[in-house]
Amino acid sequence: MKFYLGTHQPAWLARDLGVPLLVSHQRLANRRSLPRATGPWACDAGGFTELSLHGRWRTDERSYIAALRRYTTEIGQLDWAAPMDHMVESHVLARTGATVRVHQHRTVANYLRLRELASELPIIPVLQGQSVVDFHRCADLYEKQGVALVGLPLVGVGSVCRRQHTAEVEQILRSLAARGFRLHAFGVKVLGLARSADVLASSDSAAWSRRGRYLPGCTPGHRTEANCLAFALRWRTGMLDRLARDQVGPAATVSPGMAA
Template identity: 50%
Template sequence: MTAPLFYLGAHQPHWLWNAEFPLFVSHRQLTRKARLRPATCRWALDSGGFTELSLNGRWLTSPGQYARAATRYAEHLGAPDFMSQQDWMCEPFMIERTGLSVREHQERTVVNYLELRTLAPALPWLPVLQGWTLSDYLRCIDLYASAGVDLAALPRVGLGSVCRRQSTGEIGHIVATLAGRGLRLHGFGVKTGGLQRYGHQLASADSMAWSYNARHLPPLPDCAGHKNCVNCLPYATRWRGRLLAGMAARGHQTDLLALQAHEGSAP
């Protein structure tokens, strides 16, 4: 079994110039940086959609604004592995927040992907499958297909609306079914339990779980200068190392150790 390429979620954009392993960085944070320079690591872009929809019940950032910002990031940071589209999440509370249906969220997600591809065709946009039940996700595949998008032919496809229920058997079944259709999935916000259950069926995954842990624990002994390590790259690096080592011990040793050697970050 193969292990997913793991991106550490980073809410500190300056880590792009200090880290030696893949980072998943939010547009909401990166757009605040007036000056950008080439990143020292692989990176991918998070659209920040969960926060934007939670706060506003709709997208305030237009596709044009997002495409221009993404173009700027690619020009100054270097080519990203992928850039997440402006998708519409389908968790029940998000459906209640927007007042729209799951089907409407899916249709808006597909339309946005097509628009971003038109606005900035050279960028590696990541289409996202949205839904709540397995039948929802399968319908979303059909919506993309009807728009002329063959998801199985793309390098990666995001799997949306799973991060808050990823330890359930239902999500494992959804991942297995979609992967069985030839989709190379990216798991958003996958925690340790999710990686252990179905990580081998993902092409890649990201997680910010380290920050939650750091918020509720004392700082590292060599980080006595701050209250906790919630913004601390050394803490995040060690957390990542423990995560990869733990997964390697559970049966993914060859793939993950190869990845660590490639990235130059032994646990």
């Protein structure tokens, strides 16, 4: 499993960190100059923020494609990019006024449109749902549109990062993996990863920054650790060590090397 360290600091892309990063389009879109990546990274579209705050996407597909092409050229080393998907957490649905099924259809339609506009870009499909049945219904929607999810380099699993019930997350991920999908789990909690890492191709987390808000800075210039690279890397190492100890799935072999 490849683990992407989520960060709101685009400048870290230019640092020789030896770890893959996940950076949001929202953090890159308005920059006049972009850092040149020294290692692999992935681009999150920032849908959770968009829908939570505004109830809709404020950009269109062509603008997003133009941005991704710029990132590919100027930053380089882009592993993949998320589509402009529609997550289905309850408070997001309340903000948009739509249903789970509507969000699923919008997510699939967006992926198809992005692929039509730029088939050369490594944009991955993302599955959305609340229940196991929901996620499989979303997968079926892709299949009905001619998208063969089996065999794709990566299929994202959204709307799982804030779930407290790790057994439910495990059931969702294992049931999707059983269909032959190479899965990326967006922001799954550590215990959820420990239960499911053996069926994931990759995952990510920016939980270090949330935790760092409540810790005093490690240097006089840092009021907290919420923006600290050293803290982020220490958190990542500790998280991977804990994951290796706590993994309870059938393939109980996880090490920090999984991030490479």
